[in-house]
Amino acid sequence: MVLLNVEHLSTIFQTSRGDLRAVNDLSFRVSKGETVAIVGESGSGKSVSAMSIMRLLDESRCRLSGKVELKGRDLLSADEAAMRAIRGNQVGLIFQEPMTALNPVVTVGRQIAEAARLHETMTRRQAAEKAIEMLTRVGIPDPRRRANEYPHQLSGGMRQRVMIAMALICRPELLIADEPTTALDVTVQAQILDLMRSLREQFGSAIILITHDLGVVAEMADRVIIMYAGRKVEEGTAEEIFARPRHPYTKGLLGAVPRLGSSLEGKTGRLVEIEGTVPDPRVATVGCAFAPRCRGAADICRLSQPGLVRTRSDHQVACHFATELVVA
Amino acid sequence: MLRYALQRIVMTIPVMAVVAVFVFGLLFVTPGDPAVVIAGEQASPEEVQAIRVAMGFDQPFYVQFGLWAQRLLSGDLGTSVFSREPVAELIAQRVGPTLSLLFGGLIIALLLSVPFGIYAAANRGKLFDRAFTAVTVLNFSIPNFIVGYLLVSIFALGLRWLPVQGYVPPDRDFGAYLLGMILPCLTLGMGFASLIARVTRASMLDVLSQDFIRTAKAKGADRNRILFAHALKNASIPIVTIVGLGFASLIGGAVITESIFAIPGLGRLTLEAISHRDYPVIQGLVLVFSAGYVLVNLAVDLIYVLLDPRIRY
Numbered sequence: 001m002v003l004l005n006v007e008h009l010s011t012i013f014q015t016s017r018g019d020l021r022a023v024n025d026l027s028f029r030v031s032k033g034e035t036v037a038i039v040g041e042s043g044s045g046k047s048v049s050a051m052s053i054m055r056l057l058d059e060s061r062c063r064l065s066g067k068v069e070l071k072g073r074d075l076l077s078a079d080e081a082a083m084r085a086i087r088g089n090q091v092g093l094i095f096q097e098p099m100t101a102l103n104p105v106v107t108v109g110r111q112i113a114e115a116a117r118l119h120e121t122m123t124r125r126q127a128a129e130k131a132i133e134m135l136t137r138v139g140i141p142d143p144r145r146r147a148n149e150y151p152h153q154l155s156g157g158m159r160q161r162v163m164i165a166m167a168l169i170c171r172p173e174l175l176i177a178d179e180p181t182t183a184l185d186v187t188v189q190a191q192i193l194d195l196m197r198s199l200r201e202q203f204g205s206a207i208i209l210i211t212h213d214l215g216v217v218a219e220m221a222d223r224v225i226i227m228y229a230g231r232k233v234e235e236g237t238a239e240e241i242f243a244r245p246r247h248p249y250t251k252g253l254l255g256a257v258p259r260l261g262s263s264l265e266g267k268t269g270r271l272v273e274i275e276g277t278v279p280d281p282r283v284a285t286v287g288c289a290f291a292p293r294c295r296g297a298a299d300i301c302r303l304s305q306p307g308l309v310r311t312r313s314d315h316q317v318a319c320h321f322a323t324e325l326v327v328a
Numbered sequence: 329m330l331r332y333a334l335q336r337i338v339m340t341i342p343v344m345a346v347v348a349v350f351v352f353g354l355l356f357v358t359p360g361d362p363a364v365v366i367a368g369e370q371a372s373p374e375e376v377q378a379i380r381v382a383m384g385f386d387q388p389f390y391v392q393f394g395l396w397a398q399r400l401l402s403g404d405l406g407t408s409v410f411s412r413e414p415v416a417e418l419i420a421q422r423v424g425p426t427l428s429l430l431f432g433g434l435i436i437a438l439l440l441s442v443p444f445g446i447y448a449a450a451n452r453g454k455l456f457d458r459a460f461t462a463v464t465v466l467n468f469s470i471p472n473f474i475v476g477y478l479l480v481s482i483f484a485l486g487l488r489w490l491p492v493q494g495y496v497p498p499d500r501d502f503g504a505y506l507l508g509m510i511l512p513c514l515t516l517g518m519g520f521a522s523l524i525a526r527v528t529r530a531s532m533l534d535v536l537s538q539d540f541i542r543t544a545k546a547k548g549a550d551r552n553r554i555l556f557a558h559a560l561k562n563a564s565i566p567i568v569t570i571v572g573l574g575f576a577s578l579i580g581g582a583v584i585t586e587s588i589f590a591i592p593g594l595g596r597l598t599l600e601a602i603s604h605r606d607y608p609v610i611q612g613l614v615l616v617f618s619a620g621y622v623l624v625n626l627a628v629d630l631i632y633v634l635l636d637p638r639i640r641y
Contacts (some may be wrong), residue, residue, distance in 0.1 A: 009564075084550055087545065095539060095543060104637075114549070118549060166543075268507075
């Protein structure tokens with residue numbers, strides 16, 4: 001069953017230096033209980049997509065178009081009150097930097113309880129008890145004491161656990177996690193991923209996981225969407241993407257991951273990097289946005305934007321040479 | 329918290345000691361011989377010398393300071409050379425109107441500034457915000473004696489709603505006291521309000537752009553909840569700071585405002601003391617004003633701790 005259906009979503013920021021197309025014609029679906037990873041470099045539009053879906057951008061400065069349906073209900077045309085009823089209730093959000101994402105002058109217990117009280121009728125005391133229960137579930141020791149502490153008194157990992165508790169307290173059907181582990185130490189990252197996996201089992205929430213970390217993707221995702229310069233360039237099951245990447249950008253990303261056992265003495269001797277940088281989104285590109293950085297780019301790539309092609313039932317890719325075997 | 333409060337209170341003692349030395353020293357180096365002033369213009373040099381010895385003005389600085397400080401610690405601020413009354417008594421008689429004026433001015437300043445500052449920040453770039461910016465700049469640029477006369481000509485002379493000037497003690501007629509304080513407090517508070525309002529707006533804008541505000545939105549909080557439950561407490565530290573720092577200028581404003589409205593407060597006493605070269609009174613007043621300033625900033629430091637749990641000294 002389709003939980004979230006995004007069709008032709010575009011987000012255009014109006015800046016003093018012209019329109020900035022941060023998300024361009026993005027379509028994807030998330031089914032109930034499924035984990036979909038959105039992967040891309042900084043500036044690829046992955047976070048903006050999530051913010052657009054939840055209508056959390058300052059809409060006096062940007063324009064959204066397309067369709068976003070949550071269980072068949074269009075969110076782009078919903079009014080602010082309807083969106084508030086959805087946020088934190090049907091859809092929970094976790095952000096990257098748990099230090100700045102928590103209010104520094106409010107105790108964590110109250111911040112978690114607030115999420116519950118905004119959507120369910122309950123007394124302050126009931127909400128506080130529920131917050132403590134959530135702190136227990138996200139594995140915070142001595143939750144009754146911790147609930148009365150402020151964010152600066154907790155470690156980074158604990159703060160992220162608090163964010164997760166806050167996002168899940170209303171048992172949302174969809175959890176959007178924007179780089180949930182990026183700001184954390186590696187060991188803490190593993191703990192948080194474990195926690196998210198176990199809570200996914202308990203709560204049955206679908207997850208949109210926004211990350212640039214392919215290690216996180218491999219551990220969590222059922223399906224992967226690769227974004228480049230605001231567009232989806234490839235989508236497939238996690239297995240497919242890791243086993244048979246089609247888009248040269250995806251191949252580049254996979255090549256840029258260090259692997260144990262690969263010889264550093266070999267003919268390359270170093271990690272493969274993707275040369276060049278993400279194009280300026282204010283400059284309208286005619287052809288494929290990745291063409292300037294692509295080693296296999298041909299004339300056609302600079303002249304026309306490749307559409308998404310289905311190469312297998314569970315795999316789509318936007319590249320003129322997707323069906324040919326050797327690219328780059 | 330209690331320990332911190334005690335620490336902070338103890339820390340004000342050396343501050344006040346330095347202020348005392350400074351106040352005393354300042355008058356010591358001021359040109360003009362107080363003995364001549366006390367003796368009057370017709371006095372002979374012998375009479376002047378007699379007064380000088382009697383008042384201890386012939387002693388070296390440290391002896392004079394020691395005697396002065398000793399009397400100060402027992403609550404004796406000296407005797408006015410003009411009216412011959414004890415300075416402490418003079419100040420006690422006049423402190424009520426000034427405190428009323430300062431508190432009233434502060435309350436009006438806060439009421440006029442904080443709500444508008446918040447509203448302007450919440451509607452950044454819109455018509456209200458731009459009008460707000462223009463009005464605060466204009467208001468801040470007008471000296472407060474002009475504001476005072478303007479208010480008097482409109483509300484007292486024109487509409488005849490309020491008295492032109494004068495002061496009625498609250499224990500004599502509380503209603504008349506309140507009516508009489510409205511214009512002086514407005515005069516004093518309006519200029520200060522602009523400053524607080526600008527700081528409120530800037531501070532709110534800064535807080536509203538932070539990540540935890542986005543988190544609050546993501547939880548489903550509405551605009552008022554975001555403004556008042558999440559942003560205001562974070563934004564209030566700079567507001568409290570500017571109120572504390574601005575208190576000095578508020579005292580200066582009170583001196584002028586008391587003159588405009590003929591209020592028998594410390595400001596008027598200051599002007600009188602200066603025109604009579606009444607040194608003991610001037611010393612006493614500067615000490616009292618300094619103590620007031622130190623106390624206000626002590627309060628500000630204690631409020632910080634209540635507002636922001638991260639502040640621990």
